Amino acid sequence: MAPENGFFKRINFFRGFLTTEHDWNDAEAYHFEKQKLHNKMFHGPGVVGHYGGALRVTARGRNELAAEIATGYAIDGRGHDIWVPEPEIKLVIPKDFKLPQTVYLVLRYIEEPTDYVAYKENPEYKGHKRIEEKYKIDFTNIPPDIEREIELCRIALTDDPRRISDARDPMNPGPNEIDLRFVPFAGVVGPFLDPMVLFRIRRMVDLCRGTYAFLFHDLDIRRAGDVLYCFYTLDMLILIRQVDIRSFIEMNASIMELQQELIAELDERHPQHASTREFLNFKNPIRYLEQLYGEDKPERELVEHIIGYQTKACEALEGLHAPRIERHKPGQLEAASPEALWEQVKIRSQPFEKELVLDTNKFLLADEVDVLHSESEKGHGFEIREYKDMYRSRQAFKYPDTEEGTVVRDEGIAFEGGFAEFTIHNVKVKRQLILVFRIDYTHGEWQAGMLLNGKKAADWVVTGRDRKFRWRNWPFIIPGDSVEEDTVHVRIEFKKAERDVNMFHIWAYQPA
Template sequence: MSENQQQGFKRINFFKGFLTTEKDWNDAERYHIDKRRLHNRMLHSAGIVRGYAGDLRVNARARGDLSVEVQPGYAIDGMGNDLMIFDATIRNINLEEFRLPQTVYVVLRYYEELTDFIAYKENLEYKGHRRVLESCRVELSQTEPDIMREVELARIYLEKGVQRVRDARDPADPKPNEIDLRYTPNGGLAGSQLPPHLRLRLENMLMQIRRGALEYTRRGVIAAHDVVQACNTALMLLYANLLDLRNIFDIFKLIIDTEGEMALDVDVHHPNIAQKKEFSEYRRQVEILRGLLAENKNNMDSYMNLLAYQSKCAEIAISAVAGEKAQIEAPSEKKDAPKIADIKDWEGVKQMPQPKPSMDLEGLTWVLVDEIEILNKESEDKHIFQIKEAKDSYRSRQKLKYPDGTTVE
């Protein structure tokens, strides 16, 4: 559709007697193509859409040569084009095309190709291609990829004399001649695709790890705070419906790394816990989890193994501190002790709820010989008790409390 002073999208409208031409039908197709690309550009970020087939992952070949294998997958470029590979694709690196040492980029580019040509023998004016193939190519580039034209799948820094390309031993720090996947863009996908029962299982496991780490924080293990916060962050992402197989392995890499740091902290600063058999098993489980992540098999089987081993690891962590006294405990509830009246002077006597039979005050011993019971008419009359020139407010029904907590009414 024309971009000059475009007022909107024009959709073809059929009616009785409408004589269509090839232009009408091509315009109708162009309408849907433009709308789909607009949707991709505005509502999805460009990049590899995780979760389909092999995620366009680039691997070194087992034969150990200068070639890479791109797994099937789906991506969106900056123009909104759909880029899809249905089968694994092999791309050879021809060193004669590059001036080494140099970084080589493995990219995916969209292209269209007219196919299914037909010509009618009866009238050669009627001929043309019946289909347009929308496809993409895996190519090697010497320039930094432009997301508007291509999607980066990997990059490799090739040294002089390179004989083979390898998968990175440490994906976070690839070395020369190793496949670097750190710069691959992730395409936008709204919401989690994790099944509800696996989502619930993940939530329970994160809560279990968090509870165990909290027990270590109460015993003075500083690194356990990082485990707690890593679980808190993962739970927030889970509650925001953003966790699934596209990113859960990256999330757990952080959690497992913090668990390893916690184990190191315990070994150095808490020998009473470190020497336990259960904690030795905990360290072993952490290394098993690191090995699972290092396989880079980000699929459902790996996810289920991750859940199983991590749950076992969390159980062992809690058992390792069982019986250890916590350094940080909840404060016990303090009950206010009844206040005892101070009878150093007569003001102290006034605060006593009941008079004592005898008391020493001001150097003298005072003995109780009689008592007026207020609000008892018989006692008041017996002692000829009266209140003069004052409002008789003491007879109102009020609850009064002495300093020691005694209530009178």
């Protein structure tokens, strides 16, 4: 129940405790108040942007004084959850307001007792069995109170409004247009994006960074520098997992404004480039993408269009700046691609074959260690030493390479303290060696020192965790200069781990 003297009191049952309706209601109130407190302190009031239709308000499109509210979820200033399961239409009734004036469409949390019962045999036993958590959406001329209301939109009504329309310029809505600029959004953590979509976004960003760096540094197109830094910012936000569908779409809209200014600068100051086939193919996808923003497409479909058309625009210029990039030497990765290449391997559920192709890069399997397979362990000298605790683990977890995840079964070993060691054979000298470890990622955040043939190498660091999709293939890249023999003895000494660490299978690849 709610705190009375600065403390929450949780019900505690014991044998002989005679409970009444007050005790059970107090037990419910305790959890209800705690959930509200969590919502207030950790999320704040506002619309949850990635759920349903995000309560987005749009015009009816029928010359009506009406707005349509999409499904969604919100939190008010008192911490109440507000769930809107079905779209709703609200009419503006001009006679209810003294026009002209601004009206606000607000969402409120309400409760309603339901399921009333009464017993004829004993009239004292009666009451509502449930309390339904509902909502109310209304137009009002009073500015919303964030403590108890969530603003969904506002509209500056004229003297004699005939219809409500979507804003032609969302950042500067006109009279009788839906203004969404002041809709609050609740705080959330995490990308809420399919891992493969997120990977494709990062590939797009990487390509765009190279293209706009060329336009800015080599061709001296000044606005390209602004676009370049936007893509750097987007990349950093993705790395700290702060990009979701809504924010990605909004950030791309800002980037497109700069891209339009870049095209204008290109046409005005660099006509020698602007009229070439490459630059015409660069400009057209950006212009078409801008049109798609005005078509009110589903968010996930729009994200696919953004990735596709931004990529297409940059690919149109690849032939101009590709000669500047020195092609990778045999046995070495392309300079700009290791992180992106091996990011996709982390969520790969398919079997690792003798030949692994990532984009245009080919890798050959040098060796592999099948943990808990006696012949493989013996042949590679695989051992765990000086451990505090160790146990075998047979698991059927999922990789996050599909929406539902792909189940893969494997067995491995988990241990606390000590170190693991093994030897990789069939290694080609002076070529990069990539060790890929299948791990249970539910408890990540570990760091280990690596000794390669007795020499200290960079630490192996596993960041993040995932309790739903628990499999990951975590790479450790050994530079070619450190590969001095045709066998590599690996010793892994764990420095930092929240609990036990684990290994299920180890693959060793080298560039072809």
